[in-house]
Amino acid sequence: MHDDGLVFSYLIDGDGKGSRFDWAEVATWNPGDGLLWVHLNRDSEDSRHWLREQSGLDPLVVDALLAEDTRPRCAQMGGGVMLFLRGVNLNPGANPEDMVSIRVWLEESRIITVRIRRLLSVHDLRTAIEQGHGPTSTGDFVVQLAQRLVSRMAGVIGDIDDEVDALQDRVLVEESRQLRAQLNDLRREIIALRRYVAPQRDALAQLTVMRTSWFEDRDLLRLREEADRVTRYVEDLDAARERAAVTQEELGNKLSEQLNSRMYVLSVVAAVFLPLGFLTGLFGINVGGIPLADNPRGFVDILIVLLLITGLQVLLFRWRRWF
Template sequence: MSEFVVHHVALDGQGGADHLPETDLPKKIPEAGCRWVHVDAGEDASRDWLASVEGVADEVVEALFAEETRPRMVKMGRGTLVILRGVNLNPGSDPSDMVSLRLWVTPHFIVSSRRRKLLSVEDVVNSLAQGEGPTDSADILATLTVTLTGRMSSVIVDLEEELSDLEERIGEGIEQGQRELLVQRRLETIRLRRFLVPQKEAVQALSQDTSSWMTSRQITQVQEAVNDIVRYVEGLESLRERCQLMQEEFVNLQAEKMNARMYVLSILSGIFLPLGFLTGLFGINIAGMPGTDNHQAFWLFCGVLLVMGVGQFWLMRKSRWF
């Protein structure tokens, strides 16, 4: 298989598919059967091939190979352009760094492009290899939508559990690194929501497309995906608010901790201020200081300071300063 062709299959209509070589890539939009070509958008050869296919409009090529995309669904050329995002579950990757999947779908032809590997596509290809996959292009679109949506559930659940654990730990006391962890999780929530909100609108538009060639079963699948995405968006809204409340609680706890320390310092300052004044006054080295000729004067002075300190402590305690 060529470097730019990731998958090229012809569906048999029974849940299976035949893998085809690059030499069999269609030169015009098929009018029968179902052909799926999944290409690497980072390869120039992918763009050159699609631009050469008869019946594919230039705006379709531009949309499938654009550098930056947001989820959307729109009629384009002789088919439907659908751009979706899926969580990044590749090893060592941040799930909130969502991977885009661009599809252009006609009744008998579907072209999809990627810039990074998306496990949901591999799931569909594996199901076709086992004879349990989609039967036509509309089924591929519905299956990919459902699979992409389903993989988001575990990521959001893990995020909810981690934030719940962080809430409990913050309630027990501030630990080193909690603030950085909270900021990181809040950014992940914002990044996920950034793409899920437009994705909800795109999938909802797909489910409401009355001119679609999708069957009632496939439309029901897409509608269920819409319900799941709405639930995820609402969950992310709740998580974002919880993150904000935790940040406020973190600031309040830090302020309380600082105030407690400043209060202790104020109490100590209040006790030692008069004592320091007396020691400074009796520390001046000039004639006329009392007790300079008395060998017991130092101990008497220390006793007076001790009595004054204890007296101030008792007075503050009685006044409920602490």
Template sequence: MNTQGLIYGYWLSGPDKGGEINVPDLDETLQSKENHWLHFDYTNEQARDWITNHSGLDTVVVEALLCDETRPRASTLNNGVLMALRGVNLTPGSNPEDMVAIRVWIDAHRVISTRRRSLLSAKDLASNIANQEGPETPGEFIAVLTDRLIARMQETIQETEDRVAVIEEEVITAESYALRSEIADLRRQAISLRRYLAPQRDAMIQLQSEKIPLFSGDDRLRLRETTDHLIRYIEDLDSVRDRAAVTQEELVNRLTEQLNNRMYMLSIIAAIFLPLGFLTGLLGINVGGIPGADNPYAFTIFIIMMTAVVALQIWVFKARRWF
């Protein structure tokens, strides 16, 4: 649809259930007692104007629906519920942790939602409603929407868990420094996802704890199940974050150990050649009286002497278990 900022407009109940609501009918729709859903792109000036001046919503609700940045939350106001929710960004080429926000207001007969970027969960809902398989009440709409938002997170979180499992295996066998940046990206993704899912969990729990007449018993049951899934996903993200931190520590320890071993070997080699350098330097000075200067076998004797010194050093190092 996407005309004058109206992305989706559908009747949820009544004789026109599943039918579209067009822009010219918006003002008339507000007078209807049939349940309906209006979904806007709040960056559109005409959509902002209608929500501000024609929707009849409270100023607080209008500001929340048109706000650029918002954390997940749920609030009751004037016999309605204002919610801000987040879903993973599944747009091709985007980062899943760059979560997409949707703001929703529900009251007795209407659902008004806004977004800036496309959200597949809203698209799923619109398709179901158009096929007359969607929710029929505002309370059921919220229950279905939250369920779709959480369901679409499952694949992203599962992929994150699989990635950390693969990295854990690679740390055991690989010695690549590239794993450090991959683990850092994984931790950043888990932290970013949890940043929005934690307050969304609190919002869902608040919906269940408050006695809101807009939600039926079935709606509350579905919200409870959705909240349980969300809590499990947050626990999975906590596990991923902790496993990534432990894996990063193990990788750093392995790399540090490798560096220390190499430095230790270099120190041993330097210790072996230190007396040899002293002897060659001592006998290489250009002054009179150097022993063996006129002896044709002096060089051979000197080589044998240095070999003996090296052998003695190696025996001492091994006796002290230095290597």
């Protein structure tokens, strides 16, 4: 096989360091050699072949690792744990809410991860191993991966809170329909993030209650902390979604008031000119007997009558408090 499907692989020692492995070394590895981490590209035929024919995994596990779309979840199968997580998409030109999946199969002496797109948290973990301060065990690997995934969520969710605050302030001073489109986009972004963040909280929480020999109590405690952080982020997203909805409702009310005010002014203008238009239309008919037709002051007298009618209408509207 070629190395295009193997993104990288490391044999991890107990001190946080690792030795780089290729396909040949992965094929000859055995549990007595130490903890092996194999990171694969899902779209590669080499990766698919190795998972199905040489990994020794249950076909159900392989199908799950190679599935087209996944949601964060955790399940214990035989002597291993299947863990699917998501990280915010911080790749250039990507939308953060388009979260990137990482599929993980955990055993005491072997870790298999499968990706579709590049995930910066996995790259950070690889860098930590090369620098000598990476994970020392399977439990520590899960903790460090979860910490990096959750930490990157903080910046994106913080930006969403700031954007909601900015839009709330703008609604107070602006009455722009463009704000409505921005609020709609923001709400869609929040919903897209929450779609994966909430199940990730449940997956991490479920992992903490699994009893496996290779998860130490310290690892479970750190995982509970990360699950609590994700819970706070879910609550922050819920609060931001509610604030955005309230802001959008307030903007809608202001735009409705603005429209009603303009319609009211147009209605008043139409009411003022309705009798004037009737009179001018009546005096403009081409038949005999029109009053003041032969009077030199007829035009002035008609203007005076029209002004008197307008003044009486204005007084009537003010008395009725119509404006």
